[in-house]
Amino acid sequence: xxxxxxxxxxxxxxxxxHHENPAAGPPEPRxxxxxxxxxxxxxxxHTPEELEFGAxxxxxxxxRCIGRLYWRSLTVRDRRDVNTAEEIAEEAVRHLQQSTNxxxxxxxxxxxxxxxxxxxxxxxxxxxLVRYAGYSRPDGSVLGDPVSVELTALAQGLGWPGxxxxxxxxxxxxxxxxxxxxxxxxxxxxxxLQVPLTHPEFDWFVQLGLRWxxxxxxxxxxxxIGGVGYPxxxxxxxxxxxxxxxxxxxxxxxxxxxxxxxxxxxLDVSRDRSLWKDRALVELNVAVLxxxxxxxxxxxxxxxxxxxxxxxxxxxxxAGRQVGADWSWIVPPLSGAATPVxxxxxxxxxxxxxxxxx
Numbered sequence: 001x002x003x004x005x006x007x008x009x010x011x012x013x014x015x016x017x018h019h020e021n022p023a024a025g026p027p028e029p030r031x032x033x034x035x036x037x038x039x040x041x042x043x044x045x046h047t048p049e050e051l052e053f054g055a056x057x058x059x060x061x062x063x064r065c066i067g068r069l070y071w072r073s074l075t076v077r078d079r080r081d082v083n084t085a086e087e088i089a090e091e092a093v094r095h096l097q098q099s100t101n102x103x104x105x106x107x108x109x110x111x112x113x114x115x116x117x118x119x120x121x122x123x124x125x126x127x128x129l130v131r132y133a134g135y136s137r138p139d140g141s142v143l144g145d146p147v148s149v150e151l152t153a154l155a156q157g158l159g160w161p162g163x164x165x166x167x168x169x170x171x172x173x174x175x176x177x178x179x180x181x182x183x184x185x186x187x188x189x190x191x192x193l194q195v196p197l198t199h200p201e202f203d204w205f206v207q208l209g210l211r212w213x214x215x216x217x218x219x220x221x222x223x224x225i226g227g228v229g230y231p232x233x234x235x236x237x238x239x240x241x242x243x244x245x246x247x248x249x250x251x252x253x254x255x256x257x258x259x260x261x262x263x264x265x266x267l268d269v270s271r272d273r274s275l276w277k278d279r280a281l282v283e284l285n286v287a288v289l290x291x292x293x294x295x296x297x298x299x300x301x302x303x304x305x306x307x308x309x310x311x312x313x314x315x316x317x318x319a320g321r322q323v324g325a326d327w328s329w330i331v332p333p334l335s336g337a338a339t340p341v342x343x344x345x346x347x348x349x350x351x352x353x354x355x356x357x358x
Contacts, residue, residue: 107237
């Protein structure tokens with residue numbers, strides 16, 4: 001960003017920080033410090049308090065997230081002085097271990113070095129810290145997760161030998177340290193809690209051999225705070241069941257399991273009017289919620305989370321703040337009209353600080 005834009009964004013953020021944290025005192029002394037640093041270097045360094053506040057507000061402003069009621073509970077790990085790929089991989093593992101918390105998932109963000117004039121910050125090429133590999137086959141099909149084909153090929157090109165060759169091989173992290181070339185790092189089992197999927201009524205379900213990982217730690221979004229961009233700031237909450245049961249395992253461009261499940265249920269898959277997709281989708285989501293609960297791993301259902309989101313909206317309105325939201329992301333992909341978030345419109349303006357897609 002040009003210095004004028006950085007200065008304007010910094011001023012807006014500092015004023016917001018001091019407004020919402022009266023104990024910080026008047027903003028003018030800090031504004032003077034920031035302006036001088038920007039004039040001298042083209043950027044500025046957030047204080048630990050500013051970084052924590054900015055990351056939490058970025059979650060509060062995430063227009064695609066339905067689970068923002070708990071934005072104040074986010075734990076912020078300040079790792080801005082960690083620069084090498086090896087150290088970054090170690091911190092990513094610690095992030096997963098601490099946020100997993102034995103299944104009682106805790107919201108975490110780990111913030112690494114920001115971009116600066118002439119010095120890009122580090123990056124992780126994985127969209128999430130944990131993802132399953134996707135192996136392209138000669139016939140054009142994919143073993144595993146089709147969304148991971150490109151990253152799987154990149155990791156193998158860097159020397160990763162591949163996993164055991166199952167639909168659920170955990171990918172390594174592909175990390176690019178400051179000024180370094182990308183390298184791959186295997187995730188230890190201790191960092192990746194996985195949940196085998198079973199169904200409370202269908203005994204045949206376990207034979208599908210399905211599983212999913214416990215912590216959805218997004219690692220490809222850029223954290224923007226007051227004109228400073230952090231290209232690597234992996235963050236997580238806990239899953240809402242439909243993210244796995246109605247998207248990851250059900251989408252035709254992902255695991256595409258609905259036809260197989262419908263046939264095992266004995267449904268008529270020859271015509272859409274039988275609603276076989278709908279019935280199979282419900283049972284897949286029943287299995288996901290059942291399995292995570294049985295394993296003692298935190299997960300929310302879409303009806304509960306929809307009510308909580310409207311509680312968040314009401315709480316923010318009482319605080320004098322508008323809540324931005326993307327309707328297509330806030331409304332669950334299963335039984336959307338049966339949830340209260342369906343029957344209203346939302347302000348779509350992106351406010352800052354923010355987590356942004358690159």
